Amino acid sequence: MARKAVILAGGQCKWGVREAHLVDLFQEAAKICLDDIPALKPKNIDGLIVASSYAGRCSFQVNTAPVVAERCGLKPTSICTRVDVLCAGGSTGIILAKGLVESGMADIIMVAGGEKLYTPQKWEVFYSELASVDHDWDGAQGMGLPPPFFALTAQEHMIHYGTKKEDLASVSVANYNYASTNPVAQMQKALTLEEAMNAPTVVPPLTLYDCCPITDGAAACIITTDEIAKKFTDRPLVYIRGTAQVCLNSVSANFPGTHLADWKHTKIAGEKAYSSAKVTPNDIKVAQTHDCFSISEVIEVEEFGFCKKGEGGQFCGSKQIEIGGKVPVNTDGGLLACGHPFGATGIRQGIEIMKQLQGRARHQVKDADIGLTHNLSGANAEHTVLIYGRTPVK
Amino acid sequence: MAVAGIPILENLYPATMDMWPIEAKEFNRIWPFYENLKQGRFTTTKCKNCGHVAYPPRVICPNCYSENLEYIDLPKKGKVIVFSEEVRGVPLGFESPLIHAVVDLGVDPVRRLLTRIVNCPAGVLKRGDEVQLSVFEIPAIPVEKGKAGTIMAERVFFAFEPVKK
Numbered sequence A: 001m002a003r004k005a006v007i008l009a010g011g012q013c014k015w016g017v018r019e020a021h022l023v024d025l026f027q028e029a030a031k032i033c034l035d036d037i038p039a040l041k042p043k044n045i046d047g048l049i050v051a052s053s054y055a056g057r058c059s060f061q062v063n064t065a066p067v068v069a070e071r072c073g074l075k076p077t078s079i080c081t082r083v084d085v086l087c088a089g090g091s092t093g094i095i096l097a098k099g100l101v102e103s104g105m106a107d108i109i110m111v112a113g114g115e116k117l118y119t120p121q122k123w124e125v126f127y128s129e130l131a132s133v134d135h136d137w138d139g140a141q142g143m144g145l146p147p148p149f150f151a152l153t154a155q156e157h158m159i160h161y162g163t164k165k166e167d168l169a170s171v172s173v174a175n176y177n178y179a180s181t182n183p184v185a186q187m188q189k190a191l192t193l194e195e196a197m198n199a200p201t202v203v204p205p206l207t208l209y210d211c212c213p214i215t216d217g218a219a220a221c222i223i224t225t226d227e228i229a230k231k232f233t234d235r236p237l238v239y240i241r242g243t244a245q246v247c248l249n250s251v252s253a254n255f256p257g258t259h260l261a262d263w264k265h266t267k268i269a270g271e272k273a274y275s276s277a278k279v280t281p282n283d284i285k286v287a288q289t290h291d292c293f294s295i296s297e298v299i300e301v302e303e304f305g306f307c308k309k310g311e312g313g314q315f316c317g318s319k320q321i322e323i324g325g326k327v328p329v330n331t332d333g334g335l336l337a338c339g340h341p342f343g344a345t346g347i348r349q350g351i352e353i354m355k356q357l358q359g360r361a362r363h364q365v366k367d368a369d370i371g372l373t374h375n376l377s378g379a380n381a382e383h384t385v386l387i388y389g390r391t392p393v394k
Numbered sequence B: 001m002a003v004a005g006i007p008i009l010e011n012l013y014p015a016t017m018d019m020w021p022i023e024a025k026e027f028n029r030i031w032p033f034y035e036n037l038k039q040g041r042f043t044t045t046k047c048k049n050c051g052h053v054a055y056p057p058r059v060i061c062p063n064c065y066s067e068n069l070e071y072i073d074l075p076k077k078g079k080v081i082v083f084s085e086e087v088r089g090v091p092l093g094f095e096s097p098l099i100h101a102v103v104d105l106g107v108d109p110v111r112r113l114l115t116r117i118v119n120c121p122a123g124v125l126k127r128g129d130e131v132q133l134s135v136f137e138i139p140a141i142p143v144e145k146g147k148a149g150t151i152m153a154e155r156v157f158f159a160f161e162p163v164k165k
């Protein structure tokens, strides 16, 4: 019988400004991950995929995987490596782990993502972001920190589709309120529309709560096959049904859409993932989309087909992303409120979907059986989508 | 120039902390782009095999993988499609206001060029305004040249600025 990949367990350490070293954060996440599945021991794990983009710059540590393996007491024999796709590193680790366990090249893989971004002097955090985009072309134009790019994106969405600032603010309100009871989120405060509308300006039209914070943190999950998972758990199995990773541009000059609010690459990634998972947008009961900025979530719900192109503002503004809405989105708080330690984010999203599909999420979506996760990375340079389900693809 | 906390780096150049491109011929095969920029020219590479014009310039044609490329001039004037202004919290290395614009230079592949707008106060730029290339000096870097010793490699970079009406 064909081997089918499942997400067996997962855990996230406290995210925020952490008084800890990068490898401390990985150890915390690994422990919380294995605490989620008491029958599984470090010795059972034969593979490790580490997702971290800033280990090299902020911790002066490349070749990170062996260091993480050693500190976490893992002795991988199938795979021990690191991936760097910035914001999509964790999701990429899960995609690779799926391929490895389904092919039989590995049995039980820990995918662990983490970043330690805050350095002893704060300027370096921001300055180092010049490495997140095309350094020589976009970085040298002052595009290292993403708010200007997403401010342009928001403006073009407003120009072409009539989206309002209130629509953006409604995304921040929904996601902050989801996170207000999440003990590992960076931001744990309830937010009102009025507060969001009156927040300090970052780059117009974006204000404080439209932008995700800079975050230290780590998360880890276990990817294995359904048959192996059954030996360790009685919980419902959560299958990784389909995946896609689309890269059509790196430099902002070659953006694939007709304008910055037209995310063709996102749409292609969604369609490819839907087709490999044999589902349609209507099947998605819960989603974790990449809300690095409020405007991102507005555009993503359009490109993934939860509403028509151009109606994302209205969709979010009319509470369709909240519990009871058409597709609850970022039910643990998303990037806006959980924070965004790049390599860990996709794992955080996968864990939330796993919990939703197992009926043990904090903000539980009733009868959730299919869920989607999504990351965009860089200057809107790449899109990564995973679709999880309670049953495998037939 | 001392480096706080790391005295061994005094007077040394850490390339890993440089916000600008390393443009010198010894380190960059698209150095002609920067040399042309010093002459006030905004250029990119065109494939002599298939005719494809790529931006940014590169060392192979992304369309046919030919290495037979030539530098051609791009327009130096264009119109602002949309822009953003950051007044507070501008990152280290840039001055307030930090203005970005999507600029239409009128030809492929630079009909929607994302660039910085300089020499422009906050609150003045409008959609549709005409902007032009602005070339400026950036810090020279010390490059070790074997027996010739260390030379200072001069550098320039570019943005766009409003055309004076």
Ligand SMILES: [Zn+2]
Pocket: B047, B048, B049, B050, B051, B052, B061, B062, B063, B064, B065, B066
């Ligand atoms: Zn060619």
